[in-house]
Amino acid sequence: MEKRIRVLVAKPGLDGHDRGAKVVARALRDAGFEVIYTGLRQTPEQIVEAALQEDVNVVALSLLSGAHNHLFPRVVEMCKQKGMDDVLIVGGGVIPDADIPGLKAAGVAAVFTPGTPTSNIAEFIKANVK
Amino acid sequence: MNIVAEVLAGSKRAVARAITAVENEYDEAAGIIKQLYPHTGKAHVIGITGSPGTGKSTLTDKLAKEYRRLGKTVGIIAIDPTSPFSGGAILGDRIRMNELTLDEGVFIRSMGTRGSLGGLSRKTAEAVKIMDASGKDIIFIETVGVGQSEVDVIKAADTTIVVLVPGLGDDIQAIKAGILEIADIFAINKADRDGVERLNTEIEMMLDLNQAMVDWRPPVKRTVASKGEGITELIAAVGDHVDHLHQSGHLTVRRTERTRNELLALLDEQIGRYVLKNITSGGQFDALVASVQNREQDPYSVVANLLRQMLR
Numbered sequence: 001m002e003k004r005i006r007v008l009v010a011k012p013g014l015d016g017h018d019r020g021a022k023v024v025a026r027a028l029r030d031a032g033f034e035v036i037y038t039g040l041r042q043t044p045e046q047i048v049e050a051a052l053q054e055d056v057n058v059v060a061l062s063l064l065s066g067a068h069n070h071l072f073p074r075v076v077e078m079c080k081q082k083g084m085d086d087v088l089i090v091g092g093g094v095i096p097d098a099d100i101p102g103l104k105a106a107g108v109a110a111v112f113t114p115g116t117p118t119s120n121i122a123e124f125i126k127a128n129v130k
Numbered sequence: 131m132n133i134v135a136e137v138l139a140g141s142k143r144a145v146a147r148a149i150t151a152v153e154n155e156y157d158e159a160a161g162i163i164k165q166l167y168p169h170t171g172k173a174h175v176i177g178i179t180g181s182p183g184t185g186k187s188t189l190t191d192k193l194a195k196e197y198r199r200l201g202k203t204v205g206i207i208a209i210d211p212t213s214p215f216s217g218g219a220i221l222g223d224r225i226r227m228n229e230l231t232l233d234e235g236v237f238i239r240s241m242g243t244r245g246s247l248g249g250l251s252r253k254t255a256e257a258v259k260i261m262d263a264s265g266k267d268i269i270f271i272e273t274v275g276v277g278q279s280e281v282d283v284i285k286a287a288d289t290t291i292v293v294l295v296p297g298l299g300d301d302i303q304a305i306k307a308g309i310l311e312i313a314d315i316f317a318i319n320k321a322d323r324d325g326v327e328r329l330n331t332e333i334e335m336m337l338d339l340n341q342a343m344v345d346w347r348p349p350v351k352r353t354v355a356s357k358g359e360g361i362t363e364l365i366a367a368v369g370d371h372v373d374h375l376h377q378s379g380h381l382t383v384r385r386t387e388r389t390r391n392e393l394l395a396l397l398d399e400q401i402g403r404y405v406l407k408n409i410t411s412g413g414q415f416d417a418l419v420a421s422v423q424n425r426e427q428d429p430y431s432v433v434a435n436l437l438r439q440m441l442r
């Protein structure tokens with residue numbers, strides 16, 4: 001059996017809107033991925049622990065609250081602490097262009113902002129998953 | 131430390147990796163299970179099954195918390211359907227179990243069915259073994275939302291809880307033959323809704339007609355999982371069933387049957403793989419297909435000849 005890409009789609013922090021995360025989850029399912037969705041208002045600790053137990057290849061973070069500069073790097077950092085260096089971490093949501101270089105420097109592999117075709121996300125993951 | 135030693139030491143990351151290895155059928159998978167096998171057979175495995183939307187995940191979450199309160203460690207395998215078209219899946223059972231994520235004594239793994247049709251994933255039994263060897267006392271298998279005949283859970287579980295909800299009207303008729311028969315315990319969830327008395331009576335009436343249950347009559351328990359009501363009673367019923375399994379000798383009977391089925395399934399799988407690799411891959415097989423297609427030979431004779439060659 002071929003390896004199947006497993007993705008955790010997670011909503012960190014205090015943000016009650018998951019329409020976008022659900023659309024992305026559905027698109028990734030249709031791209032043939034196994035998508036674990038854990039629901040709203042997750043702490044970075046919960047996200048990283050779920051990613052560890054599910055042994056995912058990718059953590060996809062969705063955030064609309066503006067706290068991305070704090071929460072995304074925190075998830076990257078905690079993954080590293082747990083030895084999960086091989087997990088690809090991507091982010092999406094309402095994220096100002098000016099913040100994207102900083103997030104990438106912090107270890108977020110890609111940031112997908114509103115208007116991104118969902119197929120781009122699936123292709124990026126396929127091309128970059130370890 | 132290698133992965134087997136780490137699983138035995140209870141490392142969550144090792145357990146997670148081992149499950150991935152068996153699920154993806156990596157080369158090391160067989161070796162992992164071989165070495166873990168002597169350390170399995172200690173956990174009590176509870177199957178939670180029922181139609182979609184009956185509250186299986188919420189009930190599992192509440193049962194797991196109660197077992198934790200009682201000092202037990204818990205493993206959960208939560209299964210959701212894989213798309214037959216894309217091969218992808220949305221595994222969403224964890225949404226109801228987020229409070230368990232950071233509990234050191236709990237391990238949750240979501241699995242897609244990956245083509246399995248019986249309500250479980252293809253490698254559920256192996257995932258159970260890995261969690262068992264890692265020291266979990268109680269292991270839940272939460273099936274996909276089932277219809278009438280997805281009853282594989284009884285092959286993997288020691289105690290099977292069938293979850294029903296009131297207000298689905300004649301649905302009870304539909305399950306009479308299928309999942310009714312596999313229940314060791316019935317849980318009527320969402321029991322604060324109208325129709326609970328009627329459903330309860332209907333189940334009891336069906337149980338009255340069942341002649342096979344000479345020494346264990348499945349108890350019917352009412353729960354409101356979202357409010358945590360009826361959970362201790364349900365766990366008490368599981369405890370009664372465990373006692374019954376031990377006293378009656380049924381645990382040994384069930385586990386012997388399970389071992390037999392596992393050996394048969396493994397044999398079947400390996401023979402199938404051998405056939406794919408050695409028989410159907412060459413051009414000779416295509417020639418045989420053509421000869422059957424052209425009515426030069428019949429399928430039974432061709433297969434009989436192939437078998438003779440294979441077993442020589």
